[in-house]
Amino acid sequence: MSNIPEVSLPAEKIAEIGPITLTNSFLAALIVSLILIVFALLIRKKIGIVPSRLQLMLEFVISLFLDNLKAALNNNEKKARKLLPLFLTIFLFLFIANNFSLLPLFTSIITEEKTAIFRTPPSHFGLTVALALGVVVTSHIMALIISPFKHIGNFIKIMPLLKARSIKDLLNALLEIFLGVLDIVGEIAKVLSLSARLFGNIFAGEVMVMIITSLAVFTHYIVPMPFIFLSAFSGLVHAFVFPLLALQFMCGTIRSVQS
C-alpha cells in the first residue's frame, strides 16, 4: 500500500510573497480565470445572428438560468436579467474548474518538494466556502436594501411578543422567537451545505481516480477510465447544481422580503 500518494486536505503551499501565501489551488483558479477571459475574447469576435456551435451552447445555458431565475422571481424579467451574470459566472467558473484535472499537462507539473503546482480548485475547501459565503451574504445585503426592517424582523421575531394579550399569545410569541433563532442557524447551514456538497464531490472524485491509478502497475492505463468519466460527470452536474441551488436560496430570501 506504500505506493499510494499522500492525500492532503489543505492546499499545499508553493511560495510566499510577503504576507500572502501562494497555494496550488489558488494558482489553478488563476489559470481557470485566464482561460475564461481568453475564451470570452475569442467568442466575442465571432458573435452574430447566425450562431456558431459554441454560441448556441452558451445561449442554451443562458436561457436555462434565465428561465430558472424568472420562475423563482415571479416572472420579474428585469430583476432576473440583473441577477443573471452572478450565477452564470459561478457556473462558467465551476464548469472549467471542476474538470481542471482533464486539462492536459497542468496536473503533472511538480515542484522540488514533490507537490503539484496546480490542483483542482474546488478540491480545496476554502474556494467553495468563499463561493457559498459570497452568494449568501449578497442575498442578505440585497434583502436589507429592499426592506431592512422586514428582513431583520424575519429573523428576530419580536413583534408577536409586543402584541401578546394572553398567556397563550405569550407562548406562541416565545415559539416564534425560537423559530427565528432556528432560521439564523439555517442561514449558516446553507453556507455549509452548499460548500460541503461541491467540495465533497470534487475531492472524492480526485481521490478515487488517484487511488485507482496507483493501486498496482496494471491499473495505470485503461482501468481508471470509467472512474475518470464518473468524476468528470459529477463535476459537470455539480457545476449546474451549485448555481441553481444558490439561485433558489437567493430568490427565497428576496421573496420573503417582498411579499
Next chain:
Amino acid sequence: MDAEATRLLAAGLCMGIGAVGPALGEGMVAAKTMETIGRNPEIGDKLFSNMIVAMAICESTGIYSLVIALIILFAV
C-alpha cells in the same frame, strides 16, 4: 485497540452507514421520475434537470459523512 485503529474504523463506519440513506433517497427520486416519464413522456426534458437537482440535495447527507470521514482520516 489503539488510536490509529479506532480512527480508521470510525472513518469506515462513518462513510458506510452514511451512504445508506442517500442511496435509498436517490433511488426513490429516480424511480418516481421514471414512473412519471413513463406516464407522460413529453415532460421528460423538464423533469430531468429537476431530478438532478433533487438528487444532489438527497446526496448532501452522504457528502457530509464523506467530509467527516475525510477529516477523520487526513486532518485529525
